[in-house]
Amino acid sequence: MLLGLLTALLGATLVAAPAPAAPTGPAARPAVLARQVVFDLENTNATSVLCLPDNQSYEVRGRLVGPRKALDGHSGPIRVNVLVHDLGAGAWFWQLPGHRSYDYARQLARHGETSLVLDRLGYGASRLANGDATCLGAQADMLHQVVQHLKSGRYVYADPSHGTTPAAASVVTHGHAVGAAIAQVEAGTFDDVEGLVLMSWTDRGATSLATRTAARQSAACAGSADYAPLAATGAAYRSLMFASATTEIQKAAARLRSEDPCGDVTSLSPLLLASSLAAGRVDAPVLLLYGARDALHRPAARAQQADSYRTEVTSRTFARAGSALPLERSAADVRGAVLRWLR
Numbered sequence: 001m002l003l004g005l006l007t008a009l010l011g012a013t014l015v016a017a018p019a020p021a022a023p024t025g026p027a028a029r030p031a032v033l034a035r036q037v038v039f040d041l042e043n044t045n046a047t048s049v050l051c052l053p054d055n056q057s058y059e060v061r062g063r064l065v066g067p068r069k070a071l072d073g074h075s076g077p078i079r080v081n082v083l084v085h086d087l088g089a090g091a092w093f094w095q096l097p098g099h100r101s102y103d104y105a106r107q108l109a110r111h112g113e114t115s116l117v118l119d120r121l122g123y124g125a126s127r128l129a130n131g132d133a134t135c136l137g138a139q140a141d142m143l144h145q146v147v148q149h150l151k152s153g154r155y156v157y158a159d160p161s162h163g164t165t166p167a168a169a170s171v172v173t174h175g176h177a178v179g180a181a182i183a184q185v186e187a188g189t190f191d192d193v194e195g196l197v198l199m200s201w202t203d204r205g206a207t208s209l210a211t212r213t214a215a216r217q218s219a220a221c222a223g224s225a226d227y228a229p230l231a232a233t234g235a236a237y238r239s240l241m242f243a244s245a246t247t248e249i250q251k252a253a254a255r256l257r258s259e260d261p262c263g264d265v266t267s268l269s270p271l272l273l274a275s276s277l278a279a280g281r282v283d284a285p286v287l288l289l290y291g292a293r294d295a296l297h298r299p300a301a302r303a304q305q306a307d308s309y310r311t312e313v314t315s316r317t318f319a320r321a322g323s324a325l326p327l328e329r330s331a332a333d334v335r336g337a338v339l340r341w342l343r
Contacts, residue, residue: 030067032109034095036125036158037064037165039149041142043121047189049137049274051267056133060142061125061158062091065105066114070166077169079194079342080150081108081115084143084179086200087217087264088230088237090124091117092256093176096327102249104326107335113342114166116150120179122227122261131226131261136178136271139264140185147171147192170194172342177201177296177323178268181275188278196282197338199289200323203276203308205301213240213296214268221262229259243293243322244329253327279308286313287341289334291321314341 039060043053069075083094083105094104094117101107105115120139122128149155153167172195175183180201187193206214213230220228231237234254242250286309290302306315316337321328328334 029110030069030112032066032106033068033071034063034065034106035071035162037062037116037155038158039146039155041121041145043134043138043142045135045137045141046144047137047140047185047274048277049135049140049185049267050270051135051137051263053135053138053263054130054133058121058128059126060118060121060146062116062118063095063105064114064116064157064165065095066109067112070114071162073164073166078114078166079170079172080168081105081113081197081342082143082146082150082171082173082183083115083117084173084175084183085118085120085123086177086179087260088257089176089179090256090258091119092124093253093324094326096249096252097256099249099252102327102331104331104335107332108339111339113339115174116146118146122264123258128261131259132263134261135263135267136182137185137267137274140182140189143173143182143186144190144192147173147186147190151192172197174338175199175201176325178264178271181271184275184282185271185278187284188281191281191283193284195284195287195342197287197289197341199325199334200291200294200297201288202297202301202305203272203279204304205298207296207298209240210296214265217260217265218268221265226262227259228262228265229257231257240295241322241324242328243291243295244320245322245324245327246329249327253324276308279305280310282309283311285311287338288313288315289325289337290315290317291323291325291328291330292317292319293321294323296323
């Protein structure tokens with residue numbers, strides 16, 4: 001009898017013992033990886049942007065950044081956020097080296113998101129010998145090809161030992177400035193993405209500073225050059241992009257600024273027209289993000305831009321930010337707005 005009583009008490013104790021608490025805080029964050037990826041793309045233009053690329057095949061490179069399980073293909077269906085940079089930039093814009101708190105892709109990954117950080121053709125790791133060989137219509141076309149390759153899994157890790165790349169169940173494009181226009185043209189032309197995050201972009205709201213900057217760059221391309229800088233000096237680049245970022249961040253970005261393929265530069269005007277027309281054809285939900293102190297777009301144009309879509313539009317303006325939203329002091333608030341919208 002005594003043995004039976006002890007056994008019963010022990011069993012009750014085991015049943016009543018509380019389960020271990022689920023991890024919270026930093027320990028609950030997923031392990032984040034970044035892996036180099038390669039896409040085989042055709043430098044073609046099937047959009048309404050009037051420009052002529054060379055119609056050749058190229059490797060376009062980027063980094064897939066996300067939770068380890070997603071990159072290993074063990075997390076089930078995933079969403080991939082494709083990050084499309086502006087003129088004068090590159091993949092570094094979304095992952096500023098040495099500044100993890102301003103690493104847009106990695107910070108999204110800490111919340112379970114997977115992102116593709118691209119170097120568009122002619123930039124960074126996606127080198128192009130002749131800057132006249134591509135154009136912004138082709139950039140939108142190649143973005144469409146990237147979306148299709150992501151959904152089918154037809155791309156590869158640069159290091160084959162990482163195995164098979166994951167296929168995306170859905171794709172959301174995030175574009176900054178001219179990168180936003182590229183994403184908008186792609187979505188309006190091909191209707192194959194599930195959402196658009198458009199930063200610091202209006203189709204008809206360029207300031208006089210933006211117009212003068214584009215004119216100077218076009219003049220440089222009118223000569224013998226096939227690449228031209230968006231801003232000739234670091235100080236000029238900083239004045240275009242920033243309003244509140246720390247001096248350290250501004251200088252780091254200015255050092256990394258790139259020259260632009262002249263094919264992109266000379267097709268900016270046709271892109272503006274095509275982007276304006278594409279807005280009314282976008283079916284996916286749109287998130288518009290602006291800096292109140294953006295030197296390149298007029299404040300009045302923000303509402304006009306929101307009114308140009310027929311789909312669901314969410315808009316947010318950050319009071320002290322300039323154009324480079326992921327690198328300004330409000331970067332965490334920008335990411336928070338994006339994450340809330342994605343969910």
